[in-house]
Structures are given as structure tokens and as C-alpha cells.
Amino acid sequence: MVADDTVFSVLYDKFLFWGILVGIITFAWLFYAMIRYRASIVPDTTDVDHIVVGSFPVDRHNTKIEILFYVLPTIIVVWLVVLALASNTAVWVIPDEDEGFDVEIIGQQWFWEFEYKDELTWQDDSRLSGIDVVWGDNVTIQHSSNADATNVTIVINGDANTYALDTITGSTVVENSFNRFVSSSVLVEDSEGNELHRWGHIPINHKLSTAAGDHFIVPCDEKVVLNLFSYTSDYSQLNSTYWGVQHSFWLPEWGVKEDLVPGLEGGTLMWFWPDDPGTYNIRCAEYCGLDHSKMVGYVDVVSPIDRGVEFCDEDTGVQKRGGSY
Numbered sequence: 041m042v043a044d045d046t047v048f049s050v051l052y053d054k055f056l057f058w059g060i061l062v063g064i065i066t067f068a069w070l071f072y073a074m075i076r077y078r079a080s081i082v083p084d085t086t087d088v089d090h091i092v093v094g095s096f097p098v099d100r101h102n103t104k105i106e107i108l109f110y111v112l113p114t115i116i117v118v119w120l121v122v123l124a125l126a127s128n129t130a131v132w133v134i135p136d137e138d139e140g141f142d143v144e145i146i147g148q149q150w151f152w153e154f155e156y157k158d159e160l161t162w163q164d165d166s167r168l169s170g171i172d173v174v175w176g177d178n179v180t181i182q183h184s185s186n187a188d189a190t191n192v193t194i195v196i197n198g199d200a201n202t203y204a205l206d207t208i209t210g211s212t213v214v215e216n217s218f219n220r221f222v223s224s225s226v227l228v229e230d231s232e233g234n235e236l237h238r239w240g241h242i243p244i245n246h247k248l249s250t251a252a253g254d255h256f257i258v259p260c261d262e263k264v265v266l267n268l269f270s271y272t273s274d275y276s277q278l279n280s281t282y283w284g285v286q287h288s289f290w291l292p293e294w295g296v297k298e299d300l301v302p303g304l305e306g307g308t309l310m311w312f313w314p315d316d317p318g319t320y321n322i323r324c325a326e327y328c329g330l331d332h333s334k335m336v337g338y339v340d341v342v343s344p345i346d347r348g349v350e351f352c353d354e355d356t357g358v359q360k361r362g363g364s365y
């Protein structure tokens with residue numbers, strides 16, 4: 041489940057490489073010595089006075105090799121320290137106040153809540169679905185490139201309305217002007233109810249919850265900064281009665297997790313940089329009670345059209361980034 045291109049999995053591979061290299065040299069030397077100095081070989085002692093167990097034969101020692109015994113391992117150890125510290129530096133970055141897309145994560149027994157501190161308008165890749173949604177004074181659905189599209193469901197602040205699409209012109213307009221202060225979504229489906237294209241708007245302070253089956257929706261190509269808290273179900277008054285239990289928000293795809301610490305007023309912070317579109321796992325990495333194993337969810341990486349990104353590029357092969365503060 042853990043992605044193979046996160047900072048620490050790359051570090052693991054580097055350590056494995058150097059470990060194998062040193063192992064090969066060490067064992068090669070070991071077997072060479074076993075064969076070269078086996079019991080049946082009579083040692084050539086013509087120019088040696090005596091041999092003391094545990095010390096180099098004074099008359100036959102090789103100063104260069106003895107110095108290498110110390111210098112080479114020291115270089116390797118220093119190099120491994122450099123590699124490890126570079127990974128740490130990549131993960132623990134000092135936060136920049138105004139930087140990133142901010143979301144508060146609230147861990148409860150046993151679900152996650154996502155409270156948006158920035159707004160987000162997004163839609164699926166229109167190159168893949170053949171459908172494009174534009175919502176200004178009206179909702180315009182351009183579906184001429186997708187013959188399967190038959191109806192659209194528009195949800196505004198929880199109220200859902202379904203309309204038939206105009207399949208003859210391939211373009212449908214629903215009169216309803218966009219309001220950035222309410223959550224809205226547009227879902228285009230085929231005649232069998234299969235989802236073809238999604239468009240969505242999440243206003244500031246809107247809350248999504250895994251208990252309601254929501255996915256955590258984040259924009260691609262931007263640093264997502266999470267402020268994490270643990271509360272019990274009622275946290276209208278923030279006093280000690282309402283602190284929850286310890287959880288840990290884990291995103292295996294980015295190889296990062298951070299604890300949710302009850303009683304820590306400012307919460308904890310972590311960040312990750314989504315770049316590939318798709319749906320990825322959320323896990324709780326700290327045993328938090330009876331239904332800990334059910335504390336799972338999904339994060340959807342989408343194209344944030346309000347932030348100037350029309351399409352998230354497919355897997356860019358860039359190292360997955362994320363970390364803590």
C-alpha cells in the first residue's frame with residue numbers, strides 16, 4: 041500500500057544499495073581469507089619472527105590497508121548521515137504563513153472531518169470525460185463529445201435537482217447563478233446512473249466528513265497544509281471535556297503521517313503536495329479505540345479550476361512530497 045516514490049522509500053533504497061555493496065565486499069574478503077589461509081596451507085614464515093594472536097604481524101603489516109580500514113567506513117558512515125539528513129530536511133520544513141491550501145482535520149471516534157479554510161472549485165478532466173461544466177450566471181454543461189450523457193444532478197447546499205440533458209444540441213443550460221458561499225456540485229450521468237463527470241465547489245468553512253461517506257477533496261499542484269485536532273463528538277465548547285483521544289492521520293501514498301494530540305490547543309501540522317489525479321487512501325495510524333480499523337477514508341486529487349489549473353497531469357514521476365512541521 042505504501043507508495044514507492046516517497047522521500048523515505050527512496051532513502052530506504054539508497055541505504056539498501058550501500059548496505060548490499062558493503063556486504064558484497066565484506067563477504068568476498070571473508071571467503072578469500074577462508075580459502076587463502078585454510079588449515080591445510082602451511083604459512084610462509086621465512087621472514088616472520090613470531091605471530092601474536094590478535095595483533096598484526098609486525099614484520100608483514102601493510103600501513104596503507106590499515107589506514108583504509110578506518111578511512112573507508114568513516115566516509116561511508118558520513119555519506120549515510122548526509123543522505124538521512126537531506127531526507128529529514130525535505131520533510132521538516134518551516135511553514136510559510138500564507139502558503140498553501142489550508143484545511144483543518146478533526147479526528148473523532150471513529151471518523152475524519154475536513155474543515156476547509158480555503159475555497160475550492162474543481163472538476164474532472166474534460167479531456168477524459170468529454171464533458172465540460174462552466175458555472176457563472178448559469179450552469180452550462182457542454183456534453184457534445186460524450187454521447188452517453190443523459191442527465192445532470194445539481195446539488196446546491198444539499199438540495200438536489202435532476203435535469204435531462206439536451207442530447208440533440210449537446211449543450212445544456214440550467215438557470216442558476218453561482219454563489220461561492222454555498223457548497224455546490226454538478227454530476228453528469230448516463231441513462232443507467234453511472235457517473236461520467238463531476239464538478240464541485242467547496243466554500244470556506246465548509247465541512248466534509250468520512251462519516252457521511254465524503255471523500256477528502258484536495259487541489260493538485262499545490263501544497264496542502266493540514267492543521268490537525270482531536271475532539272470528542274461535541275466540541276462546541278473547547279475545554280478539556282471535549283478533547284478526544286490520540287489519532288494519527290496517515291496518507292500512505294505520500295509516505296507521511298502526523299499525530300492528532302488531544303489537549304494541544306494549536307493542533308499539529310503536516311503538509312503534502314498532491315500532483316497526480318486520482319483517489320488515494322487515508323488511514324488512522326494510532327490505535328484509538330474499538331472501531332479504529334474503520335477509521336478509513338479517501339482523498340481525491342482534483343483539478344482546481346479556480347486556482348488556474350485546468351488539468352492535473354497524469355503521473356509525472358516526481359518524488360511524492362509531504363512532511364510535518
Ligand SMILES: [Cu+2]
Nearest residue numbers: 287324328335
Ligand atoms: Cu483514530
